[in-house]
Amino acid sequence: MTSQLLAGIRAIDMxxxxxxxMGTSLLGDxxxxxxxxxxxxxxxxxxxxLREGTAVPGDGPPYERAGSHHMANRNKRNIAVNIRDDAGAEVVRRLASAVDVLIEGYSAGTIEGLGLGWERLHAINPRLVMISMPGWGVxxxxxxxxxxxxxxxxxxGHMAVRGYPGGPEDQVPVMYHTDATGAVGLVTAVVAGLLRRExxxxxxxxxxxxxxxxxxxxxxxxxxxxxHRRLPPRLGNADPHVVPHGCYRAAGGEAGADAWVVIAAENDVQWAGVARAAGHPEWAEPPHPWASVIGRLRSRAEIDAALAAFAATGTAEGVAHAVAEAGGIAAPVIFHIGLMTSPQIAHRDWLxxxxxxxxxxxxxAGFLWQVEPDAPSWDLACGLVGEHNHEVLQExxxxxxxxxxLLERGAIGDRYGQ
Amino acid sequence: MAQPFSGVRVVEVGGTVAVAGATKSLSDYGASVVAVESRAGGEVRRLPPFPEDVPHLDRGAFHLALNTGKRSVALDHTSASGLEVLGVLAAQSDLVVLHLPPGEARRVLDVVARLGDGGPITVTLAVHGLDGPFAERDENDLSLFAWSNRMFRHSFDGQEPLRYSAQVATLQWASTATAVAASAIWGRRRDGVRRQIEVGGVEALAGNVDNWFVPWSFTGADTPRPAGLSRAVYPNGLLRATDGYVSFFAANEPFFSRLCRGIGHPEFATDPRFTDPAQKPAHFDEFMGYLREYLSTRTRNQVFLELQSHGVMVAPVLDVGESFEDAQAVARGSYVRVQQPGMGEHTLAGPPFRLEGAWSVTPAPALGEHTAAVLSELGYSAEEQIALFRAGVTG
Known part of the structure; x- marks a missing residue:
């Protein structure tokens, strides 16, 4: 049985x-x-x-085998409801009357248009905690x-500083970080709502x-x-006040030929570790100009070149481990397989x-935290569409x-594309 | 109405961005947070920028933003005497959140464990967790992101992977700790169980979304990361309007059809040149010609308002100065002003979620500002406080 921190709380994920x-899976965890x-x-x-895309090869519908669905829908039961059908909307209202929390992420205003807005649901269930999480708010x-x-x-303003320094302005790698942020923020918001209700x-x-x-x-x-009314430029991996603080190409690694290692030293002690690992302990010994914070700041280009040469002598993992063992900061920029091969991840039995x-x-991927005495566990695999229709509706x-x-009418369903 | 975490007593130890970030929302939503910091001031107080570019332990941007509403106690927790004080403080707390080197963390956890089942919940932050072959390594925001498997994909094929901006990875980890800490507070009220929690930074990032591990583990294939626009799946990415760039995510249905309507070519939505995946790549330049013509007479904001009225997922790329003037941010009051003693008015981001009467923000404390007040509350006499100060334990 999974952790019991939120045991007894029933929530609807819309x-x-x-x-x-992801946030509602965390509630399930x-x-x-x-x-x-x-x-x-x-x-x-x-x-x-509906097409194969990122689906794992196999039988059965692609939409049940899609990676993007499986990464964020564990530890939930699944019902599939046509909320635009009167009988489907009635299912939602009956659900709302029976749960503690309802979370919806439609574009602002949509849920009201469906007759399922806060005022309506609050009238049905005065103890309901409802969270609307549209991108820019309600x-x-x-x-x-x-x-x-x-x-x-x-x-x-974050996208404007994310691309490559000096690179074309219209080229910025894709990221969806606010999804990760919203997921954990949602959990805190749910607890705040429950405390308010209490x-x-x-x-x-x-x-x-x-x-x-x-x-x-x-x-x-x-x-x-x-x-200061300053617009920071794109910095890439550089830090204006820390040298070294960079990402360097390695001579291969677990990720294949496209292998990179980050190396940093926030202080003299960590720098001494980097210098020893690179085979140049003298870099950290006065009067060498790189032995001091100021000397390193004034030698940014030379140090980056020296570390680029050092990184090219080994694998990303090998270089990173050598630096870390010597007391510097370093990490291979791990590709997905790195989670599978990491001795640390294995030791923690995380996957x-x-x-x-x-x-x-x-x-x-494993859980975001460890809890004693009641550790999180993967009690329910990613739900099939409508897998728990009967169970939940009978409750x-x-x-x-x-x-x-309801099935006959199409107010609920258990497959797509029919 | 009280704030949600009103009455919850929290102690944080470590003085880092991660630990300060982990308790910020608890503080802003009502908890009473005591930050136990080294007498020299930790990382969160030493990170720039500073007003006038003058370093100051009480004026750094991360300190001002993350330590809001907290009380500061300067204490050497590595000394036996400091550890004893910390134990007394923990005994009167509901939650202890710590981010320390593993050896120091274990000593603090041992002190808390001696308080037994009546002691506080603990939430321990450690980049790799407290145990395992990498546990003792020094890491920072950059290396955390590299280990998380999320940095690799934040790049174009064959080019250097990039981090997000400073401390974004670390604050994601911190807010993960907030979520589970809040849940543990709730859980204990219900079942009385004192939980001990560990939040590993790598695990917090690798286990969340914005992450392509699962699609890769499913298929063994990684999706390409082309620089610029994909010629097969379009239009996704940045396109130029008259005054800057607009971010598009409009290749998938139903968004592509809406886009076609929005730019005045509804017929494209059913045109196999642009909808058949086999033909679409060959007609990239043609379609983009139409789209660029539309963009060539409109500002970012015009494109945003017009296409959003058709339900297309587009957004203007704003610089941070513009983000403060963004109509939505202004209308909602997304940024607030705080009077910071000794400094004047300072602007901070507002609440991460809005619940009536739940959130408030008050200034961040000077280092050690509340040492005497907190020690007095704990029952230390004036003579005892002088003894601790003279021995270098407090500041």
Whole structure:
């Protein structure tokens, strides 16, 4: 049985893609009974493709074997409901009356348009904690706008500093970091809502803008502007005040030929480790100009060149381990396989081996935390669409015949593309 | 209405960005947080920028942003005397959050363990966790990101992988700790169980999304990372409007059809040249010609408002100065001003989630500002406080 921190809490997940699904999986890891309400009859646009795409090879529908779905939907039960159908909307209202928390991630305003907004649901269940988590929040001029994490990164000013220094302005690697931020932020928001309900006896509404959930994590970027009206340039991996602080090409590694290692020294002690590992302990011994913080700052290009030459002498893993063992900071920039081969990850027994009806036996990323005495566990593999329709609806008081009628009507479903 | 974490007593130890970030939201949503910091001031106080570019332990941007509303106790927790004080403080707390080298962390955890089942919940931050072959290594924000497997894909094929901006990886780890700490507070109220939690930085990042490990482990294939726009799956990426760039994510349906309508060519949505995956790459230049023509007469904001009205996922690429003036940020009051003693007005990001009456932000403390007040609350006499100060234990 998984951790029991949130045992006894029932939650509905009405979100798509990554931030909401991942956040609600974390609630499941923590012991909440999470019911994922899957979009039906339209499959979630991005995470459940109807074509093979990122699906693991195998039999059964591709949308049950898609990697993007499997990374963020464990430890939940799954029902698939057409919320635009009257009988489907009634299922949602009956669910809302029976749970503690409802989380939705539609574009702002959509849920109200479906007759499932806060005022309606609060009237049905006065103790409901409801969280809306649209990209830019529930109100304001961007109400109703659609976005992914990349759009939030753009409006926060983070995208403008992420690309290669001096590189073309229109070329910035893709990232969706706000999804990761929103996922863990959601858990904190849920607990805050539950604590509020405990105090007042009343449910409450939480407006979680995924942009604002990330904005507080950019204090240096923001302060450059608010303190000095400066727009920081793209820095890549460099730090204006720390040398070395870079990423260097290695002579291969577990990732293949495209192998890189980061090396840094925040102080003289760590620098001495880097110097020893590179076979040049004298770099850290006065009067060598690189022995001091100031000397290193004034020799940035030379040190980068020396470390680039050093990194090219070994594998990313070999160079990183040599530096780390000597007391410097270094890490191979691990490719996915690095999680499989890391002795540290193995020691922590972190990766999870999971069986799934269609995806087979898979190795998946592990939990975000360790808890004693009640460790998280992978109790429910990623749910099939509508897998728990009967179970959940019968808990709500629907008879077997009524569930069959809902299926017949298309108000609920258990497959896409029919 | 009280703030949600009102009455929760938290002690943080370590003075790092990770530990300060982990307790920030608890503080801003009502918890009483005591930051136990070294007398010299830790990492979170030493990171730039500083006003006028003058280094100052009480004025760094990370300190000002992450230590809001906390009380600061300057204490050498590595000495026997300091550890004893920390134990007394922990005994009167609900939660201890720490980020220290593993040996020091274990000593603090031992002191807390002696308090038994009535002692506080513990949340320990360690980049690799407290045990295992890498546990003792020095790491930083850059190396954490490299280990997490997320940096590798933040690059173009064959080019140097890049980190996100400073401390973004570390603060993701920190906010992961916040989530599980908050849950443990809730859990204990329900079941009385004192939990001991460890949040490894690599695990916190590698286990979350924005991560392509699972698609790779499923298929054994990594998706390419081309520089510039994909000619097969378009338009995703940055395109130029008259005054800067707009970020597009409009290749997938239903967004592609909406885009075609938005730029005045609804017929493209059913045109096999642009919709058949086999034909689409050969017609990249043609489609982009139409799209660039549309963009050539519009500002970022015009493109954003027009195409969003059609439900297309686009966003203007703003610099950080512009982000403060962004209409949405202004309308919602996404940034707030704080009067910081000794410094004047300072701007901070507002609440990460909005619950009526739940969030407030007050200034960050000077280093050791509350040492005497907290020690007095713990029952130390004036003579005892002088003895600790004279011995170099407190500051």
């Amino acid at each position: 979100t798509e893609v990554w931030a909401g699904p 923590l012991g909440a009974d999470v019911i994922r309400l899957e979009s039906f009859p339209r499959p979630p646009a991005i995470s459940r493709p 109100d304001g001029p961007y109400r109703g706008y659609a976005t992914l994490g990349s759009g939030l990164d753009a409006t926060l 105090e007042t006896g009343e449910g409450c509404f939480i407006d979680m803008s995924q942009a604002e959930a990330f904005a507080w994590q950019l204090p240096a970027l923001q302060a450059e502007w608010t303190m 999870q081996t999971v069986d799934h009806r269609y995806a087979g036996t898979q190795t998946l 709500l008081g629907y008879s077997t015949d009524e569930v069959a009628a």
